[in-house]
Amino acid sequence: MDITNTETFPGKTIIASHGVVSGSTVRAKHAGRDIMASIKNVFGGELKGYTELLEESRNEALERMQNQAKQMGANAIINVRFSTSSVAAGASEIYVYGTAVTVE
């Protein structure tokens, strides 16, 4: 499935719109990663464990959005937006939404 975050689909023509689709995941931090992160917090630098976590959860959210779009019979999603928030201490949510369309 083709995804863009522009209002149009560059290079293709949109022939039908199916409405908004979205996907979200809430991931809790791993205790082991948390310990590593607090050590890293003294020295500074990238928290690789958290970067991976972020990557996994956003792929999961994207996948859920794509499944929803597939069910609607769309073959592309345009105008995708991401939004992250921390729901509770130690858990972060990724929410992704866009418009499901059919392109030629």
Added chain:
Amino acid sequence: MDNLIILAVLISCGYFFGRHAEKKHYRSIVERENALISLPITSSRHVMILREIDSSRLVLGGVVISVDYFKRILAGLRNIFGGNVRSYETLLDRARREAVLRLRESCLDADEIINLRIETSSISKGGDSKIGCVEVLAYATAIYYKK
């Protein structure tokens, strides 16, 4: 007394390792930015050069960076006196530039990147673990011209 020694060790660890890590990171950022100078990127919604477009796709880049202990103490002091918290400014700057670099490195074969959006959040907001780190997610649309 013991607590004071631990605190001093933590602060000096943060100062020396943190400063070293930051310098190293900035060096690598500048180097990679210079290497990628030929790949145009814009936050506007339309393509800059009018060419026939073959395809386009969503590209992403993300990073989580933590602040070191010394800077956290500095920022805490700043909270008392007010003013710019410079130690956090560099942290955010590094995180954003790194995220955009990762995004660009994920689509080196693209001709142009448009509609760049950057999302920032702190993971540990309100947490009792008090891990001071920022999470940056950059996303954009990569454009491929018709060859």
